[in-house]
Amino acid sequence: MRLLVIEDDATLRETLAQKLGDVGFAVEQAADGKEGLYFAEEYPIDLAIIDLGLPEMSGLEIIRRVRAEGKTYPILILTARDRWEDKVDGLSAGADDYVVKPFHFEEVSARVNALLRRSGGWASSQLEAAPGSLDMSRQELKVNGEVLELTSFEYKIIEYLMVRAGQVISKAELTDRLYDQDFERDSNVIEVFIGRLRKKMDPDNTIKPIETLRGRGYRFALERNQSD
Amino acid sequence: MYSLSSRLLISVSVLLLLFFGVTIAVLDTAFTEAGEQARRDILDGHLVALLGAAEPNDASELALPDRLREPRFGQIGSGLYGELRNVDGDVLWRSKSALGLEIPEGVIPVLGNHLFARESLLDGTPLLTLSLAVEWEFDDGNSKSYVFKVAESLDSFNAQIAGFCGQLFGWFAAVAATMLLAFSFLLRGLMKPLRKIEAEISEIEGGDRTSLSDRFPTELIGVARNLNLLIDSERARSDRYRFTLDNLAHSLKTPLAAMRALLGSENREDFGDRFDEQIDRMDEIVRYQLRKPASPVAEKLVLKSVHVEKEVTRLIDGLKKVYHDKRPNFEVSVQPGMQFRGDTGDFLELAGNLLDNACKWCEKNVRISIVPSASERAIASGMVLTVSDDGPGIPQDAADALLQRGMRLDESTPGHGIGLAVVKDIAASYGGQLSIKQSKTGGAEITVSIPPISSAKSDS
Numbered sequence: 291m292r293l294l295v296i297e298d299d300a301t302l303r304e305t306l307a308q309k310l311g312d313v314g315f316a317v318e319q320a321a322d323g324k325e326g327l328y329f330a331e332e333y334p335i336d337l338a339i340i341d342l343g344l345p346e347m348s349g350l351e352i353i354r355r356v357r358a359e360g361k362t363y364p365i366l367i368l369t370a371r372d373r374w375e376d377k378v379d380g381l382s383a384g385a386d387d388y389v390v391k392p393f394h395f396e397e398v399s400a401r402v403n404a405l406l407r408r409s410g411g412w413a414s415s416q417l418e419a420a421p422g423s424l425d426m427s428r429q430e431l432k433v434n435g436e437v438l439e440l441t442s443f444e445y446k447i448i449e450y451l452m453v454r455a456g457q458v459i460s461k462a463e464l465t466d467r468l469y470d471q472d473f474e475r476d477s478n479v480i481e482v483f484i485g486r487l488r489k490k491m492d493p494d495n496t497i498k499p500i501e502t503l504r505g506r507g508y509r510f511a512l513e514r515n516q517s518d
Numbered sequence: 519m520y521s522l523s524s525r526l527l528i529s530v531s532v533l534l535l536l537f538f539g540v541t542i543a544v545l546d547t548a549f550t551e552a553g554e555q556a557r558r559d560i561l562d563g564h565l566v567a568l569l570g571a572a573e574p575n576d577a578s579e580l581a582l583p584d585r586l587r588e589p590r591f592g593q594i595g596s597g598l599y600g601e602l603r604n605v606d607g608d609v610l611w612r613s614k615s616a617l618g619l620e621i622p623e624g625v626i627p628v629l630g631n632h633l634f635a636r637e638s639l640l641d642g643t644p645l646l647t648l649s650l651a652v653e654w655e656f657d658d659g660n661s662k663s664y665v666f667k668v669a670e671s672l673d674s675f676n677a678q679i680a681g682f683c684g685q686l687f688g689w690f691a692a693v694a695a696t697m698l699l700a701f702s703f704l705l706r707g708l709m710k711p712l713r714k715i716e717a718e719i720s721e722i723e724g725g726d727r728t729s730l731s732d733r734f735p736t737e738l739i740g741v742a743r744n745l746n747l748l749i750d751s752e753r754a755r756s757d758r759y760r761f762t763l764d765n766l767a768h769s770l771k772t773p774l775a776a777m778r779a780l781l782g783s784e785n786r787e788d789f790g791d792r793f794d795e796q797i798d799r800m801d802e803i804v805r806y807q808l809r810k811p812a813s814p815v816a817e818k819l820v821l822k823s824v825h826v827e828k829e830v831t832r833l834i835d836g837l838k839k840v841y842h843d844k845r846p847n848f849e850v851s852v853q854p855g856m857q858f859r860g861d862t863g864d865f866l867e868l869a870g871n872l873l874d875n876a877c878k879w880c881e882k883n884v885r886i887s888i889v890p891s892a893s894e895r896a897i898a899s900g901m902v903l904t905v906s907d908d909g910p911g912i913p914q915d916a917a918d919a920l921l922q923r924g925m926r927l928d929e930s931t932p933g934h935g936i937g938l939a940v941v942k943d944i945a946a947s948y949g950g951q952l953s954i955k956q957s958k959t960g961g962a963e964i965t966v967s968i969p970p971i972s973s974a975k976s977d978s
């Protein structure tokens with residue numbers, strides 16, 4: 291998943307980006323409102339974390355413009371302003387949730403996961419699609435109750451596919467959303483990882499969790515246990 | 519921007535100028551017309567006298583005697599001239615007064631008719647002339663046509679008119695100047711209380727006075743009273759800010775001291791957790807101070823109207839996003855079009871904290887009801903805001919503790935205590951109260967009652 295962090299405080303922004311990177315997200319960073327708006331409008335991102343008090347352009351303005359552009363990805367507000375008036379303004383402008391500064395990283399991470407899950411239409415924190423289940427907060431994939439050993443990149447792929455279960459995801463989208471910018475983009479690598487995932491999840495080739503749609507991409511094929 | 523006195527003086531001057539200008543013009547016209555009419559009557563008399571004096575001579579022509587009854591005809595340059603011409607325009611007789619002058623022949627009137635005209639001599643002297651064409655029948659039975667003409671110089675008449683106008687203008691100018699002078703004195707007296715307010719405000723700014731005095735005319739006493747109210751509330755606000763800042767700075771010192779002690783301590787056990795605990799403490803202190811009410815109710819002069827239904831809808835739309843997974847069922851009961859006299863931020867803080875707590879604790883249902891409360895002398899109605907949920911509820915003994923700042927019933931739901939303490943402070947700043955009881959469904963039911971703002975109170 292590719293996230294965008296717009297925050298003017300360098301320490302906070304870099305720490306947040308690093309920690310989000312540590313838990314498997316590809317993270318873009320912007321230090322002011324204008325740069326942030328450019329990233330938010332032009333980059334393929336899955337979620338934006340936006341500070342409200344930014345130089346050049348306020349966070350509220352960025353949110354309004356991004357929503358006016360028709361972008362629907364979730365937006366999490368970071369704010370030092372704790373009054374309800376400010377929170378309501380942010381949420382009315384088009385944000386989906388807020389975190390008040392100072393915060394624990396775990397709080398941000400939990401909200402990011404919840405928003406991503408919600409954007410894929412999942413209601414609970416466990417993504418259940420029998421016999422598979424994915425716990426986004428613990429980054430665990432189970433099949434038939436057994437925890438699978440996955441590399442971080444394998445996890446990124448299955449998380450992306452499962453959050454969007456039922457949707458066709460192209461190889462290009464997977465490369466865009468999962469690689470960090472400085473990583474060499476090679477779509478063959480995706481095929482290799484998909485192959486490994488299939489072997490780990492379905493060694494007997496019976497449940498067929500990931501479909502390949504020739505020329506179009508991949509689809510997580512298991513039925514959601516609960517969706518809304 | 520011009521001062522009030524200048525505006526009034528300019529307006530009054532323009533009005534006086536218009537009034538006197540029109541009056542002078544009307545009087546001048548009336549005087550001129552009356553004067554001219556009188557001149558015409560006199561000329562008519564002179565013409566009749568000439569007619570009476572005319573006698574046929576031996577040559578069967580009309581002639582006039584050398585001496586006429588009107589002596590001005592005989593005085594050279596007297597300004598009154600007489601003339602008799604035949605139909606061919608030949609002058610048969612001209613008065614001595616017209617010696618050396620050429621009276622213009624002018625238009626010859628129809629036989630038997632009078633004709634008044636304004637003509638002028640060759641040197642430009644304006645004349646009022648009266649001509650009469652007659653058919654004279656002689657004793658021998660013959661008849662001939664003649665034109666009698668009398669003319670009078672208008673020099674003296676015009677001088678009279680100019681003199682009259684000059685006098686009129688002079689008098690009116692004097693009257694206008696006197697009126698303006700009297701008006702400016704009057705204005706100075708009228709403006710005195712305003713200047714007094716200005717001076718007293720300057721004294722307040724300079725610290726020589728604490729409030730405006732109450733010795734003002736009836737029209738200004740209300741303004742002075744409201745200004746005093748504003749000054750008092752500003753002073754209270756400034757005191758409050760100083761107090762808050764002082765409180766905040768001091769309360770942050772303890773956790774800071776604890777953090778420094780931790781850094782210097784050799785015991786590193788649970789260092790991260792203990793350090794974090796101090797950060798949480800500081801955060802809690804700052805959040806509470808930041809979310810306290812924006813203003814006390816004494817500042818009702820500057821309060822606006824909050825559209826209750828609109829703000830509650832905005833709030834609930836926001837909360838639906840935040841509690842997307844829990845999906846609480848909101849039951850809203852707000853009188854359409856209801857207004858709350860207060861600060862929008864304060865209202866959102868009241869409703870936001872209560873609804874947020876209800877969403878955190880509820881099983882599924884959250885209910886909010888807002889009804890206005892009014893009294894006879896109210897200038898703005900109050901409100902009773904009730905939020906209830908179907909959660910575990912709050913035991914009464916814990917309810918009192920909850921109202922204390924920073925007390926938490928459940929550490930897993932941070933900020934609960936702060937939220938309610940803030941609600942309590944805001945309610946108190948509007949002269950209201952907070953009560954906690956059990957809802958019908960067993961959860962918590964929290965009611966904030968804000969009393970109406972009464973006119974009696976605003977007069978105090």
